[in-house]
Amino acid sequence: MSRKPKYFDRRFRWSLLHPKLWSTWLAIAILVGFGLLPAWLRDPIAKQLAKLVKKIAKKPLKVARANLTACFPDKSAAEIEQLVDENVENFVMILLAQSELMVRSTSNLKRRVELHGFEHVEAAKKAGQPVIFIMPHVWGIEYAGLRLNTQLPMVTMAKAHRNELFDWFNNRMRSSQGGNVYMREAGIRALLSELKLGNSFFYLPDEDLGPDKSVFAPFLGTVKATLPVVGRLAMAGNAQVMPVKIGYDQSQRKYQLTVMAPIDPDTMKGKENEALALNQAVEQVINAYPEQYMWFLKVLQTRPPGEPSIYQ
Known part of the structure; x- marks a missing residue:
């Protein structure tokens, strides 16, 4: 059995030129065109x-x-x-801009994303600890990951797209600052090995992974099934856990990215406490820019016993 890291293959391959993918190439070309436009011109088009x-x-x-x-x-x-x-509106605006992450310079990325609170990361680095960044599914997450990757070594994990060309394009973008992108099948062990190498990564605790091993905890005005694994992962990898928030400021045409203070490890002892701490971190991030969270995801699919689905 191969023990090679399960990274996405970012290399170009001739199969990506198959005629069945020509429409995808056209879509990518359009996105690249929008990514090259200045924000003052692109944003009004996105609004329409x-x-x-x-x-x-x-x-x-x-x-x-x-x-x-x-x-x-x-x-x-x-x-x-x-x-x-x-x-x-924010979804379309950020989607049309996103290809700039691959086709524009690192200096452009730094101009577009203003970074705050990095002193928390510096303190962790001084203590010899990597960071597990907590960020839910927000529209600007790709900007956040790549901006932080300009400051410290990062890896990430992603689910494969059904379209192999979009898969290649997205993962070329996500790794444009040097970080590897793991396939989802690589699992927690792969991330733990990266922590031990001193690499940091994002963990998205808001995904609904079903009732198995999840814990219900208060979340905004309801309750949510949350998988409590970050506390143990951080302990095993000697890492700090820091929530991160990002929002697009239309008036300045810039993203505001803020790394918040690390979560106290004592608040994550026990599954119920960890689920509560994670949900509170996610609440902080969402409440900062509630209009920029991916509300179309079924993050509340799993309900407590006897409670009907909210999506019926």
């Missing part, structure tokens, strides 16, 4: 396209409304709808 997206993306928007209603029960229907509108 967002109106079209809202008309055709019925199912994702239904999920988004269900999530927002469950997480913010005190908000009116009009306030929920405003959040949905802003969410779609």
Whole structure:
């Protein structure tokens, strides 16, 4: 059995030129074109396209409304709808810009993403500890990962895309600052080995992975099934755990990226405590820019026994 690291293969291969992928090449070319445009020109175009997206993306928007209603029960229907509108707008704006992460320079990345709170990372480095960054599924997550990768060694883990060309393109982008991208099948052991080498990575604790080994804990205005593994992983890898928030500021046409203070390891002792600490960290990140979270994901799919699905 091979013990080679399960990295995504970033090398170009001739199979990517197969005619069945020509439409994907066209889509990538369009995204690259948008990525090369200045933000002052691209953002207004994105706002107009967002109106079209809202008309055709019925199912994702239904999920988004269900999530927002469950997480913010005190908000009116009009306030929920405003959040949905802003969410779609930010999605299109960031999607159209994202190819700049691969086709533009590192100096452009640093100009576009202002980094705050890096003193927490410096303190961890001085103590000889890598960092597990906690960030839920927000639209600007690729910007956050690559901006931090310009400052310290990072790896990441991703699920393979069904389209092999998009898979290649996305992982070329994610590794453009030198970090390797692990396949999901590599598992926690691969990440632990990276921590022991001094490499840091992002952990996304908001994904709903089903009831097995998950713990229900309060989350915004509801409860959420959370997988408590970060505390043990951090302990085994001698790492600190730090929440990270990022939001796109349309007025400045820049991203504000903030590394927050590390989570006290004592608050993550025991599965229930860890689930609570992780959910509280995710709440902090979401509440900073609630219009920029991926609300279309079914993050509340697993419900407590006897409670119906919110997505029906």
